[in-house]
Every structure is written in structure tokens, then in C-alpha cells.
Amino acid sequence: MNKLRLLxxxxxxALPLAGNAALTIEIVGGAAQQIPIAVVPFAKxxxxxxxxxxxxxxxxxRSGLFRVLETRGVVNQPHDxxxxxxxxWAAIQAxxxxxxxVETLPGGRLKxxxxxLDVLKQNQLAGLEFNxxxxxxxxxxxxxxxxxxxxxxxxxxxxxxxxxxxxxxxGRYALQVADADGYNPQTVxxxxxxxxxxxxxxxxxxxxxxxxxKKKPIVFVQSLVTGQRNVVAxxxxxxxxxxxxxxxxxxxIVLTHSANSQVYVINADGTGLKQLTYxxxxxxxxxxxxxxxxxxFTSNRGGGPQIYRMASTGGDAKRMTFDGNxxxxxxxxxxxKTLAYIKQDSGKFRVAVQDxxxxxxxxxxxxxxxxxxxxxxxxxxxxxxxxxxxxxALAAVSADGRVKQRLSETxxxxxxxxxxxxxx
Amino acid sequence: MNKSLVTSVLLAMMLAxxxxxxxxxxxxxxxxxxxxxxxxxxxxSASTSGVQNSSMSVNPLxxxxxxxxxxxxxxxxxxxxxxxxxxxxxxxxxxxxxEHPDAKVILQGNxxxxxxxxxxxxxxQRRAVAVKQVLNLQGVSDKQIETISYGEEKPQAAGxxxxxxxxxxxxxxxxxxx
Numbered sequence: 001m002n003k004l005r006l007l008x009x010x011x012x013x014a015l016p017l018a019g020n021a022a023l024t025i026e027i028v029g030g031a032a033q034q035i036p037i038a039v040v041p042f043a044k045x046x047x048x049x050x051x052x053x054x055x056x057x058x059x060x061x062r063s064g065l066f067r068v069l070e071t072r073g074v075v076n077q078p079h080d081x082x083x084x085x086x087x088x089w090a091a092i093q094a095x096x097x098x099x100x101x102v103e104t105l106p107g108g109r110l111k112x113x114x115x116x117l118d119v120l121k122q123n124q125l126a127g128l129e130f131n132x133x134x135x136x137x138x139x140x141x142x143x144x145x146x147x148x149x150x151x152x153x154x155x156x157x158x159x160x161x162x163x164x165x166x167x168x169x170x171g172r173y174a175l176q177v178a179d180a181d182g183y184n185p186q187t188v189x190x191x192x193x194x195x196x197x198x199x200x201x202x203x204x205x206x207x208x209x210x211x212x213x214k215k216k217p218i219v220f221v222q223s224l225v226t227g228q229r230n231v232v233a234x235x236x237x238x239x240x241x242x243x244x245x246x247x248x249x250x251x252x253i254v255l256t257h258s259a260n261s262q263v264y265v266i267n268a269d270g271t272g273l274k275q276l277t278y279x280x281x282x283x284x285x286x287x288x289x290x291x292x293x294x295x296x297f298t299s300n301r302g303g304g305p306q307i308y309r310m311a312s313t314g315g316d317a318k319r320m321t322f323d324g325n326x327x328x329x330x331x332x333x334x335x336x337k338t339l340a341y342i343k344q345d346s347g348k349f350r351v352a353v354q355d356x357x358x359x360x361x362x363x364x365x366x367x368x369x370x371x372x373x374x375x376x377x378x379x380x381x382x383x384x385x386x387x388x389x390x391x392x393a394l395a396a397v398s399a400d401g402r403v404k405q406r407l408s409e410t411x412x413x414x415x416x417x418x419x420x421x422x423x424x
Numbered sequence: 425m426n427k428s429l430v431t432s433v434l435l436a437m438m439l440a441x442x443x444x445x446x447x448x449x450x451x452x453x454x455x456x457x458x459x460x461x462x463x464x465x466x467x468x469s470a471s472t473s474g475v476q477n478s479s480m481s482v483n484p485l486x487x488x489x490x491x492x493x494x495x496x497x498x499x500x501x502x503x504x505x506x507x508x509x510x511x512x513x514x515x516x517x518x519x520x521x522x523e524h525p526d527a528k529v530i531l532q533g534n535x536x537x538x539x540x541x542x543x544x545x546x547x548x549q550r551r552a553v554a555v556k557q558v559l560n561l562q563g564v565s566d567k568q569i570e571t572i573s574y575g576e577e578k579p580q581a582a583g584x585x586x587x588x589x590x591x592x593x594x595x596x597x598x599x600x601x602x
Contacts, residue, residue: 329543
């Protein structure tokens with residue numbers, strides 16, 4: 001039964017994939033204690049081009065939590081259990097070992113077998129078989145990396161997730177979706193006018209975003225399944241800053257009508273508009289808590305912009321940030337315990353986190369023009385936009401600040417990342 | 425359990441469909457906006473109404489010798505107060521709008537690039553609203569005005585210095601049809 005569930009959830013992610021990357025990822029730091037793991041190249045039959053082990057190794061290395069060991073020096077390269085000689089792997093300090101094979105089936109499908117082994121205890125931690133089409137090899141590799149990550153760290157992996165972001169190339173804006181490792185970018189929509197604020201629906205099947213294609217900001221929701229899109233909010237003035245409720249039924253949005261920005265909620269089909277804030281100040285950037293009971297938002301009601309929270313039905317607001325004169329773009333971790341936001345610190349805009357219970361603040365990033373923080377579904381990493389050499393780029397930092405990644409795009413600006421939900 | 429399995433299978437089918445469709449569908453969306461962008465560039469309608477109403481041979485809104493052709497109000501850093509040097513400009517547009525009750529304007533607020541996009545969108549909106557309030561005081565009806573903000577998305581000047589920033593902290597007055 002477990003295996004069946006795993007296979008099903010695998011098919012969820014099994015999009016036909018080509019192997020091109022628009023984003024290249026550079027790892028700047030790593031966790032203090034990395035798990036040493038040997039990822040042995042999979043045995044292959046003709047017709048299986050991609051090396052799944054290479055993708056698995058890259059995923060694990062990118063997380064910053066693993067030290068992927070060089071295996072070429074080890075004489076025996078096992079592909080199945082009887083061939084494993086544990087002392088050889090203990091000798092290169094491997095704690096864990098993965099082996100596997102790719103076999104071509106009649107009709108061109110592939111059978112991928114994989115085992116995760118504990119070198120010290122000399123036993124198997126996981127063993128799975130996948131029956132896939134040839135185009136599903138990268139997706140299968142990410143699923144294998146997720147299993148390894150979860151078995152060895154106790155937390156779910158996010159290698160099978162997707163990210164959305166905006167590119168600006170030669171004056172044209174494009175909303176794109178790619179795998180979490182930057183591969184397989186696909187354009188969801190593009191326009192000569194600005195596109196901002198992409199937000200994933202909680203089930204990962206839709207994106208809300210703000211497009212200026214009609215010369216004013218309008219909130220759209222577009223299905224990633226059919227490509228069809230609907231106008232959710234097109235009222236007089238601005239329509240912006242969409243944020244999904246956790247059940248996906250509603251969006252918090254920001255409208256201006258003829259005055260300043262105020263927070264509203266609206267059903268995802270554009271009906272049932274309700275105003276939540278009633279001030280003469282700016283109230284914007286709403287974000288639902290994971291249980292849906294609270295909305296965090298940015299307001300300048302006290303002078304400079306600070307982060308506040310209120311019940312998701314409206315009412316009194318409580319100020320959350322006090323340190324510094326510019327704290328904006330609130331995002332809440334999936335466990336509801338951490339507030340990530342953008343803090344102006346000595347003229348630089350940086351990603352900061354605040355422990356909601358204690359109020360303790362930590363600045364995470366060492367870049368200078370950071371925007372749009374977005375938690376990974378497991379809460380471990382925060383993806384954000386920054387500027388590198390005068391060009392918009394994406395970066396990620398672990399919630400403890402130890403692991404840092406930079407993702408750069410060849411050709412243009414890349415901005416406003418949003419990390420998609422877990423696939424199951 | 426069975427239900428969640430069924431849901432998974434359905435989702436799997438939907439997502440399998442998704443993999444090819446967004447690529448196929450993207451150009452449909454793509455085709456819409458540039459077409460609208462190019463058609464809305466025409467300023468013919470504005471110039472026609474100018475001829476009718478003022479019986480001049482030149483549209484006052486586009487005549488470079490007319491203050492009405494000036495459309496940008498610039499603001500100080502982190503401020504949304506219309507400075508005295510822009511009062512004549514805004515008042516001239518107010519007078520035109522009162523005399524042409526069918527004319528409509530979109531006031532577009534803008535900011536420099538510092539700070540985050542959505543907050544800058546809200547800051548730019550304050551500047552559009554500030555210009556609107558001056559127009560209202562001169563008797564222009566709310567029905568003739570829409571205030572929107574581009575935030576930091578439409579800089580007049582490129583660059584990351586005060587010279588560029590001062591050009592980008594502004595509100596633009598755009599007549600409907602322009």
C-alpha cells in the first residue's frame with residue numbers, strides 16, 4: 001500500500017521533461033554538519049540516456065545538508081544488493097549509499113530501481129521501483145532525492161516542487177514556471193506591460209498574478225492545467241497583491257478605488273468582495289496564516305511601513321515588527337511559527353525572519369536589494385529576488401541562514417519568485 | 425483513503441495534461457496584450473475632440489507650447505505632496521477637465537526602484553491620489569478621474585542614482601484614448 005501511494009504521488013510529478021535549464025544554481029554555503037552520502041551511477045541499458053544518479057546527487061548537494069562523495073575511486077560500483085561491500089563505503093566515510101539501475105522495457109518504457117542503504121548498520125532504508133516513460137527521468141530522480149532527503153533528515157524533501165517567477169527580457173515580461181532546480185522553464189503568459197506578484201494556489205494547479213496589459217493593474221487567476229484564465233478583480237483604481245486562502249477558495253487582494261491601498265477578500269471566482277481594512281493609510285501585501293485564521297499585512301499607519309496582523313475576517317490589527325523603520329512583504333512559514341519579511345537595514349533591503357512567539361529577529365541574507373521572500377513547502381529554505389551585478393536574480397537562503405544559493409538567468413532580469421506547494 | 429487515491433489519480437491526469445498545454449496555450453494569452461497595446465497608442469481621438477471644442481487647429485493637450493502638454497508631476501523622496509512649482513500645471517488640467525466634462529484622465533503614480541514592488545505600488549498610488557485631490561479642489565468630478573499606480577515598473581530614467589530616482593518619483597496625467 002505504501003508503495004502504491006508512493007507510485008501514485010510519483011505520477012503526480014511525472015511531467016514529460018526535456019533537459020534544459022534557464023537558471024543555473026550556485027551554492028554559496030552549507031550546513032555545519034552535512035550527511036556524507038555516496039550516490040553510485042545507475043546501471044543503464046541502451047536507450048536510457050540521462051544519468052538519474054547525477055540529478056539525485058545535484059539535488060542533495062544543492063540542499064546544503066549533504067556532502068555527496070566522489071565514488072569513482074571505489075573499485076566495485078554496485079547496482080544491486082548482492083554486489084554491495086559495505087566496508088569499502090565505510091572506508092570513504094559514507095554514512096549512506098544509493099544504488100540503482102535503469103532498464104529499458106519492451107515498448108520503450110523504463111524500469112528504474114533504486115535502494116538507499118545505511119552503511120554503518122548495513123541495512124536498507126528504502127527500496128523502490130518506478131515504471132516510467134523516457135521523458136520522466138528527471139522527475140523520477142527528484143522523487144528519489146525526496147525519498148533520500150526524508151529518510152535521512154526526517155523532513156520532506158522539496159526537489160519535486162516547482163517555482164514561478166517573472167522574467168524581463170528585451171522589454172517583454174514573462175511569467176514562467178520551472179522545476180525547483182531551474183530546469184524545464186515554461187512560459188505561462190507574457191506581455192509587453194508589467195506582470196507582478198505571481199502566487200500559487202494551495203493545490204498547485206493555478207497561479208494568481210497582477211498584469212498591466214490593460215494599462216492598469218488587474219488580478220487574474222490562470223489554470224496551469226488548461227491555460228484558461230479569469231479576471232478576479234478589475235475594479236476602479238489598482239487591483240493587486242493577491243494572496244490565496246489556505247483552502248484555495250478565496251484571495252486576499254488590495255484595492256484602491258479612488259484612494260489609498262486597502263485589504264479586501266474576494267472569492268476565487270471574483271464574487272463576494274468584502275473590505276477588511278478601513279484606514280486612510282496604506283494597507284497592502286496581505287498573507288494568510290497557514291490555518292487561515294489570520295492575515296498578516298504591511299501598513300504605514302504608524303509612520304513608516306511595518307508588518308501587522310489581524311483576524312482574516314478583519315477587525316483590530318496588532319503590530320508585529322518594531323525593529324527598524326521599513327519592514328515589508330510578510331510571509332509565514334508552513335508551520336506558522338516564523339515570519340519572513342524584507343527589512344531595510346543601513347540602506348540595504350534584506351531578508352529577515354522573526355520568531356513569532358518570541359519576537360526574536362535574524363537577518364538572513366547578505367545581498368542588498370532583496371524582495372519577494374517565499375518559503376519552500378517544508379519551510380527549510382526561503383527563495384527571494386535580489387540584484388546581482390545590476391541584474392535581477394533569484395537567491396535562496398536556509399531559514400537558519402547557513403545555506404545560501406544563487407540562481408541566475410542567462411539573458412535577462414528574473415524577479416518575483418514564488419515557491420510552489422508540495423506535490424501531494 | 426480510497427477517496428484520496430482517486431483524487432491523486434485525477435490530479436495526476438490533470439497534471440499530465442498540464443505538461444503540454446501551458447506551452448500550447450501561452451501564445452494565446454501572449455497575443456492579446458501587444459495587440460491592445462498597439463491599438464491604444466493612437467492619439468487621434470484626443471486631437472479630434474480638441475479641434476471640435478476649442479476651434480483651434482492644434483490639440484491643446486499635445487501642443488508643445490501649451491502647458492497641457494506637460495504631464496508629469498515630480499515628488500520629493502518618500503513624499504506625496506504636490507510641490508508649488510507644479511500647481512499651474514495641475515490647475516491647467518483641472519480647468520480643461522471642468523470645461524470638457526466628457527474628458528477623462530488616468531493619473532498614474534510612480535516611484536523609484538528602492539524598496540519592494542507591491543509596497544512601491546501603494547506608494548505610487550498616494551502620489552496619484554495627491555494629484556487627484558488638487559483636481560477635485562478645482563471642481564473636477566470623480567467620474568472623470570481614475571487613479572492607478574505603476575509603482576517602480578515604469579521608470580522615466582534608467583539608473584540607480586538620485587538623478588534617475590528624481591525623474592521616477594512622479595505622477596503622470598494621461599487622457600483617455602491617448
